[in-house]
Amino acid sequence: MPTNENALIEFIDKMEELGQFQDKIDISSTIGQIWGGFLSEIRKHIIIDVCALFLVDEESYEFKLNKAYPEEKKDICQKEVEYQIEGGMFSWIINRRKPAIIPSFVFKDQKTIIMLPLSTMKRTIGVVMVLTPLEESAITQENLRLMTMLAKQCSLVMENSILYNNLREEHEALQVAQARVLQAEKLASIGRLTAGASHEILNPLNVISGHIQLLLMKDGDIRNGQKPLEIIKSQTERITNIVKGLAQFSRYSDSKKTDVDIGHLVNKFADAARLKMIDDKIKLKVENAPDLPEIEGVEKNLFDVFKFLLSNSKDAMPKGGTVTIRTSVVNGHMLSDKNGRHIRLDFNDTGCGIPKKNIEKIFEPFFTTKGGEYRTGLGLSLGYGIIRDHDGEMQVESEENKGTNMIVYLPLKKN
Amino acid sequence: MDNNKKIPDLDRIVRHVRDLPTLPRTVLKITSLVNDPQASAKDLSGVITDDQVLTARLLRLVNSSFYGFPKKIATVTNAIVLLGFDAIRNLLLTTSIFGLFKRKSEIDNAVLEKYWDHSLGCAIGAKIIGNYIGYEKIEELFVGGLLHDIGKIVEILFIPDQFEKICAATKEQNILMRIAEEDILGFNHADIGQSLAIRWNMPARLETIIANHHSPDETTQFLKETSIIHISDILCRSLDIGWSGDDVMPALNEQAWKELAIETDDVRMIMEEMQQEFGSLKGLFEY
Amino acid sequence: MSTSLNDLSPGMILSEDIHNFQGLLLLKKNTRLSDKNIHMLKSWGISSVRIVGKGTEKYNKNTKSENELKVSVLNEMKKKFSGLLEDPVMEEIMNTATELIVQKRMKNG
Numbered sequence: 001m002p003t004n005e006n007a008l009i010e011f012i013d014k015m016e017e018l019g020q021f022q023d024k025i026d027i028s029s030t031i032g033q034i035w036g037g038f039l040s041e042i043r044k045h046i047i048i049d050v051c052a053l054f055l056v057d058e059e060s061y062e063f064k065l066n067k068a069y070p071e072e073k074k075d076i077c078q079k080e081v082e083y084q085i086e087g088g089m090f091s092w093i094i095n096r097r098k099p100a101i102i103p104s105f106v107f108k109d110q111k112t113i114i115m116l117p118l119s120t121m122k123r124t125i126g127v128v129m130v131l132t133p134l135e136e137s138a139i140t141q142e143n144l145r146l147m148t149m150l151a152k153q154c155s156l157v158m159e160n161s162i163l164y165n166n167l168r169e170e171h172e173a174l175q176v177a178q179a180r181v182l183q184a185e186k187l188a189s190i191g192r193l194t195a196g197a198s199h200e201i202l203n204p205l206n207v208i209s210g211h212i213q214l215l216l217m218k219d220g221d222i223r224n225g226q227k228p229l230e231i232i233k234s235q236t237e238r239i240t241n242i243v244k245g246l247a248q249f250s251r252y253s254d255s256k257k258t259d260v261d262i263g264h265l266v267n268k269f270a271d272a273a274r275l276k277m278i279d280d281k282i283k284l285k286v287e288n289a290p291d292l293p294e295i296e297g298v299e300k301n302l303f304d305v306f307k308f309l310l311s312n313s314k315d316a317m318p319k320g321g322t323v324t325i326r327t328s329v330v331n332g333h334m335l336s337d338k339n340g341r342h343i344r345l346d347f348n349d350t351g352c353g354i355p356k357k358n359i360e361k362i363f364e365p366f367f368t369t370k371g372g373e374y375r376t377g378l379g380l381s382l383g384y385g386i387i388r389d390h391d392g393e394m395q396v397e398s399e400e401n402k403g404t405n406m407i408v409y410l411p412l413k414k415n
Numbered sequence: 416m417d418n419n420k421k422i423p424d425l426d427r428i429v430r431h432v433r434d435l436p437t438l439p440r441t442v443l444k445i446t447s448l449v450n451d452p453q454a455s456a457k458d459l460s461g462v463i464t465d466d467q468v469l470t471a472r473l474l475r476l477v478n479s480s481f482y483g484f485p486k487k488i489a490t491v492t493n494a495i496v497l498l499g500f501d502a503i504r505n506l507l508l509t510t511s512i513f514g515l516f517k518r519k520s521e522i523d524n525a526v527l528e529k530y531w532d533h534s535l536g537c538a539i540g541a542k543i544i545g546n547y548i549g550y551e552k553i554e555e556l557f558v559g560g561l562l563h564d565i566g567k568i569v570e571i572l573f574i575p576d577q578f579e580k581i582c583a584a585t586k587e588q589n590i591l592m593r594i595a596e597e598d599i600l601g602f603n604h605a606d607i608g609q610s611l612a613i614r615w616n617m618p619a620r621l622e623t624i625i626a627n628h629h630s631p632d633e634t635t636q637f638l639k640e641t642s643i644i645h646i647s648d649i650l651c652r653s654l655d656i657g658w659s660g661d662d663v664m665p666a667l668n669e670q671a672w673k674e675l676a677i678e679t680d681d682v683r684m685i686m687e688e689m690q691q692e693f694g695s696l697k698g699l700f701e702y
Numbered sequence: 703m704s705t706s707l708n709d710l711s712p713g714m715i716l717s718e719d720i721h722n723f724q725g726l727l728l729l730k731k732n733t734r735l736s737d738k739n740i741h742m743l744k745s746w747g748i749s750s751v752r753i754v755g756k757g758t759e760k761y762n763k764n765t766k767s768e769n770e771l772k773v774s775v776l777n778e779m780k781k782k783f784s785g786l787l788e789d790p791v792m793e794e795i796m797n798t799a800t801e802l803i804v805q806k807r808m809k810n811g
Contacts (some may be wrong), residue, residue: 004451011452062742082741088485091747095723098551121549122724137457137492141500177792267499395531549724653779653799664782667792679791683798690802 011142014045018146021153027164031055034161035067038154045146046114050107050131052077055198056124063090063127079128080106080113094116099147101136112136116151118158119214145191191247196365200242204235221326246378255298257390262343263292263300266325269306280321282313289328295343296413303388308379309347309406316351316404324348330409342392345408353400362396428602432573436478436515438615441466442507444606446616449504459500460491472510473503480695481542485685487511498554505554509538511563513702516568522575530568531702532657532693534561539696540587540647540689547685548643548675554641559624563644565611566604568659585661593629605629632670650686656693704750707743712736722746726766774805 018041018306025037035053042048052074053067063081083105084090084358094098099116105114114130128151211228270286277284313323326346354362365381388396391411398404448454464470470491473608477494479489488494495503513531516526538560570578573650577599584595593603609626623637624644631641649667652659677685705714712735713794719742720729728746735753743751779796786792 007451007453060738060742061722061726061746062738063745085741085745092482092484094745095747097549098499100498103493119724123726124722124724136496137460138455139456139496142452144496144499145452168742215604273781447785487732521804611779650795650799653782655799655803662782664786664792666786667795679794682791682794686795686798690806 009141012144014146015149018149021150022157025157025161027160027190028168029157030165031066031158033159034154034157038128038150041150042147045150046130046132046143048130049133050077050129050343052081053126054081054129055126056272066126067070076106080104081127081129084115089273090115090127094119094127097124099144099151100304101139104131107131114147116147116154118151118155120155120159123159125155125162127341128154138308140239161215188392193365197246200238201398204238205364207235208232208364212218234308235347236361255301257296257298259294260297260302261292262302262345262410263327264344265289266306266327269303270325273306273310276312280314282317285322285324287326290299291328292329293341295390295410297390297410298386302390305383305386305408306347306384311379312406313347313351313404316353321350321403323350329412340414341412343412345410347406347408348403349401349405353402353404354396354398355400359396359398427599428607431600432569434573435569435611435614437513438508439515441469442504442511445504445507449500456492456495459495459503463491463503469507469510473506476506476699477509479699480692481699489549493500501552502554505552505558508558509554509561510700512558512565513700516572516702518567518702519572522571526658527571528702529658529691530564530660531700532697533651533659534564534568534657535697535700536651536654536689536693537561537563537644537647539692540650541643541686542687543692544643544647544675544677547677547681548639550639550643555618555621556640559621559640559644559658560647562608562612562621563625563628564604564659565625566607567661569607569611570596570604582660588608589663590661591663591665619679629665631668631674638670638674642668642674645671646675646677648691650689654686654690656689704752706750707740707748710735710740710751710753712740716751717754718752719747720751722748758788768808771807772800775803775807776800 007403021037025034029037031053031090039048039051042051048069050073050163051069054063055066056062057064063085065074065078065081067219068077074338081090084102087105089100089102093102093115094117097117099114101114104113110135112132114132116128116130118125118127208231211232214228266286266288270284274284310323313321324346327347328344330342330344330400332340332342362380363384364369367379384394387408393409395407395409397407441462445459448459448462463473473491473494474488478484484684488497498506518527525637538557540554542555544595545553550556564588570581581592581599584590584599585592588595596603605626605628609622612622612625620637620640623634624641627634627641628644628648631638631645634641645668648659649665651657652664714735716731716733716735717729718726718731720762723746728743728748732754733739779800780787783792783796787796
């Protein structure tokens with residue numbers, strides 16, 4: 001029969017359209033937004049006088065009224081559902097998971113209530129109560145099936161939204177926790193710095209104290225006091241250097257940033273350095289990429305970083321060698337998830353390299369393998385701090401007896 | 416496993432078993448109404464209430480412990496909008512089936528009753544298991560349970576002499592009834608049931624359930640539904656609800672059990688419910 | 703022994719966990735019942751619960767006739783299930799069926 005066929009095709013079209021309900025809802029939508037979408041969909045298919053959304057409370061598992069349309073009907077909707085729960089039909093519908101039409105207790109004139117449970121196989125999210133002026137007997141099969149479909153769609157979408165929001169809250173909590181950890185790490189590193197500094201200072205102090213005691217014990221025989229006095233003098237100088245070194249940490253922060261041409265700076269540094277190294281049998285090469293973009297930075301501080309790096313390379317090549325400074329532009333780097341473009345500077349030497357066990361420690365303040373009282377082991381630590389102030393990163397590659405490559409990343413100036 | 420199961424020769428069976436019953440006109444009318452999306456509850460209830468006996472049976476079933484409603488469902492329209500069109504269609508089928516296979520004086524009606532008991536028990540089991548796993552079309556499962564062994568009832572009523580031979584062979588050789596059927600008839604009761612389902616224009620789902628309830632893993636579709644009937648049949652036999660024709664228990668199909676994922680701890684609860692509900696529902700049906 | 707929801711009153715204490723039809727844990731064992739949570743149980747269709755105090759299980763001493771019945775039913779069952787009892791599920795089904803059949807026959811006299 002043609003009419004039957006057309007009716008079937010129309011029905012299928014409507015079902016298909018309903019199936020796209022979820023496409024209209026963004027995953028980050030709130031329950032309120034989904035409710036709005038649901039209301040506008042259901043009204044395409046059936047006349048609505050009152051419509052209310054009840055959601056299962058995540059703690060008490062009660063069905064709580066979440067939205068009511070129109071707002072004024074909130075109380076009466078609440079009452080109706082309470083009567084339905086006491087009457088037993090409510091739970092029957094929830095357990096059956098299908099829409100059902102039942103007589104109303106509370107609403108007087110329009111007697112037909114449609115209850116649409118919102119649930120998936122595993123979870124019940126809530127229920128929608130609809131009041132329609134339509135007579136019970138006028139409800140068609142199409143009405144029922146479309147509403148079943150819409151309720152299913154709504155359940156899926158709401159479940160996703162709830163899961164997504166829970167996930168987002170967890171994520172935010174995680175980020176707060178992460179920030180706290182970072183903060184704690186910072187404080188810990190200040191602690192380490194202080195601990196390192198106090199250790200470095202206590203040692204010389206102990207030596208000084210010991211020698212003074214020796215002097216006091218020698219009953220005023222100054223002639224024998226010459227060596228102890230010298231030792232005291234040099235240890236005092238050592239302490240002074242350490243404190244000066246510590247002071248440098250503060251010197252490098254709070255400097256005003258300007259536009260810096262790294263390529264130009266590297267050349268300037270290399271020229272000055274070569275003059276100082278004529279007798280050192282060290283060759284200094286520079287390979288700058290053409291047209292290096294500018295960065296924002298403090299020229300003086302960056303210059304000092306090069307000085308620290310060169311100093312380390314020199315110490316690693318007592319019999320001479322080659323230092324190569326190479327610059328290039330890269331897109332992002334492994335040490336951070338920053339995707340912007342960076343300048344990469346490779347500071348390479350052919351020295352004795354760093355043993356694997358020491359590689360982790362080289363950026364630590366006061367770490368040094370060099371002997372002598374004047375080495376404070378602060379250079380790389382200071383250098384690293386300066387680079388971090390420029391929002392960059394530093395990395396070390398090294399192989400014993402082959403050489404060391406210090407990699408510096410500096411983000412480009414933002415346009 | 417032989418995946419090319421022979422499709423029963425419908426014509427041959429029909430030739431062999433004359434006068435296979437057809438569905439009552441009311442049920443046919445309702446089926447076509449249910450296929451019309453624009454049909455209203457009023458339209459459907461109009462057709463049903465024309466037949467008073469059918470109406471009474473339907474309302475009695477709806478108000479029984481089958482659903483356990485807290486309040487009485489007074490009208491057919493109430494029932495339609497509460498349960499849905501499809502459910503009502505299956506409930507009507509349920510109440511009509513028994514009338515299509517009426518007792519005959521020439522046969523042992525006490526035996527016939529026992530076969531019906533078994534079918535009813537299986538239907539109830541299917542409903543309970545269906546609810547347990549959250550399956551939606553409960554009423555259809557119920558019909559499936561009622562009809563899974565309808566082939567045996569057809570044999571009793573329409574080919575009683577051969578049925579006697581089959582029973583004798585089953586007992587003497589202590590085999591499953593369907594083996595004896597295949598020997599003597601060339602087809603078994605599942606095949607007869609399948610032909611009936613095709614004849615009655617039943618949905619493919621029901622047809623598959625009936626045809627494959629012995630070996631659910633031979634179906635490519637509807638494994639879940641077929642497994643439900645298969646397991647319900649076994650539970651029914653173990654509880655001695657009715658009689659299915661053989662002393663031997665069929666093996667529990669492993670794939671069927673896995674498919675439904677019933678917790679072993681819950682088996683007892685399901686079986687208790689089956690026993691209880693059979694007791695309360697049996698009085699509703701006349702056979 | 704289970705108490706029907708209509709016979710519950712606030713203050714009673716649950717002696718078991720209560721789950722809904724989807725397995726969601728609604729109330730834990732030892733929770734004190736209130737009007738609010740009784741109403742909540744009703745909304746999920748929970749019809750009866752076990753509470754502390756009511757119905758200490760009377761120890762059911764199996765009568766002699768019950769035991770005899772059990773033995774004979776079990777024998778019938780074993781014959782029926784012969785060859786299939788390696789499957790633990792079938793074993794469970796057989797044992798449960800035996801118990802339930804004995805219970806039924808005892809009830810019906």
